[in-house]
Amino acid sequence: MTSAEHRLWRRRRSRSVGRKAAGYAALTALALFALGPFLWTVSTSLKNIDEIFVFPPQLLPSTLKWSNYTRLWHEFPMARWIFNSAYIVVLAVLGKLFLASTAAYAFARLRWPGRDYVFYAYLTALMIPWEVTLIPGFVLMRQFGWIDSHLALIVPSLGDVFGTFLLRQFFLSLPRELEEAARIDGAGYLAVFCRIILPLSKSALAVVAVLGFMSVWNAFLWPLIMIDSTNKFTLPVGLQLLNSQHGTDWSVLMAGDVIALIPVLIVYLAAQKHFVQGITMTARTG
């Protein structure tokens, strides 16, 4: 390398290092913008009251006031709400996976009279705003006697038209040879579905599970009108109760928020890959 070339190389390298550093700085600033509100929530949840009502705001609490959390835990059935939300979401997502995958298999691989009409009806249903079924849904739940029952939160959410659609598209993309070989070996449709289709579709099923988790876990209006007893609340409705009863008790409110964020964060970190994949699949099929 001549000295001129060397100088050029060094200049390029230092420029690219500088550019990288600037890139990371910008990315970090943006991350602060996205995560800042949550960090601020954690900080506020551990502050004493005299550190909350100050201006300019104090960045960090001087001592960590954990009693905000214990107070919240004693005054409200937070554990109960988390448990309710968790078991409802598990049952609803399992149900969604069952209904969506079986129907998707019937749409993608089996020929039966009326199949295409039913499928078009499903597609049309994607366009209905939730407001349309809100009132009759409430009336129906009343007729079933499911007001103030978790059944009202689980059963209506078992259907997942969009998930069915996603899975159908995915099943269509699977090669048929394996199934045909199994059929020749005498396997029935159920065996093909359980032993070939489902194992090949783990990633797509994970996507449906993740999207289903988000819609059930974050649901607010439906549980708000269905559930009356505090003990049966889901987490979002419980947070709403905190918000209306402790509207200005910021440290307790923020502690409630932090507790509500933890399960979401765990699921998100564990299944992060599938969240992104879910959006990618949504965009491709939509």
Next chain:
Amino acid sequence: MATAATEGVIAPSATRPARARPWLTRERMAGFLFVTPSLIQFLIFTVYLMVSSLVISTWSWDLLTPHRQRGFYNYTTLLLHDPIFRTAFKNTLELTLLTVAPGMILGLLLAMVVNTRLRGISIFRAAYFLPVVVPTVATAIIFRWLYNPDFGVLNWFLGLFGLQHHDWLGSPSTALASIAAMSVWQSLGWNMTYFLVGLQSIPEQLYEAARIDGAGAWMRFRSITWPLLTPMTFFVLVTSMIGSLQGGFDSVYLMTQGGPGYSTYTNSFYLYSQAFRYFHYGYAAAYAWVLFVVIGIVTFLQFRFLSKRINYDFG
């Protein structure tokens, strides 16, 4: 004539095995069985509820006393004689405008920022996506605190630039925009990921060729990125318009309860109030159908006038 003759010869023999088979083949049987669980759910919770909703929308009904059949009365009252409906409708459109356009522009910019191969970029992407995952209820409570007029971080931050304290959610002029700002912040991760999928589907060679031809960054964006991104842009536009036109309940309920005055009444919040506060169930059902039709028209118009401008060549 010859073809007719051959058809006549071939057709019966071709259909013979089908005639011999029973109507309910194993495959058909399996099809019915596999679709049944989902179909029952669909018939009850979509088809039946739709019909039921249409019927209820012609009633005057508080659920406690017997309903009265009122024909189109709910619809005419809503469309012609309800000033709050007009306000809610206007607010919803305003909220849509304030969230969709900034959300898409910022989402695209963010996607372009994270569309690099810098090490650790996936961690940053994960961080930017996090607000999407958090329940709106939790986010709304956090933003109430950030917007707090006396001790909120936002006022402190703007104060650094010499701006006066402002009651963001408490004054009619800024309440709706403040809710919109939260909504943009919250959904930025969605838009970023969608646009990122779009950006990554554009072949790299196009940029290299353009660079060799001496095209600058803006030129490359104008003539490659933007046209090839149009399918994704259209998809994001349509879905966020639909989402926004039917949305805005959780945040309004938790942050302003529609106030101050009626300044943050959105369609979904007013519909909820009509049903579950004033017990006008028929009226709310009619409201929902009006909303459905409006969303349908808006979506149709988008397909009608924008889909021609989409470039599918490389999408």
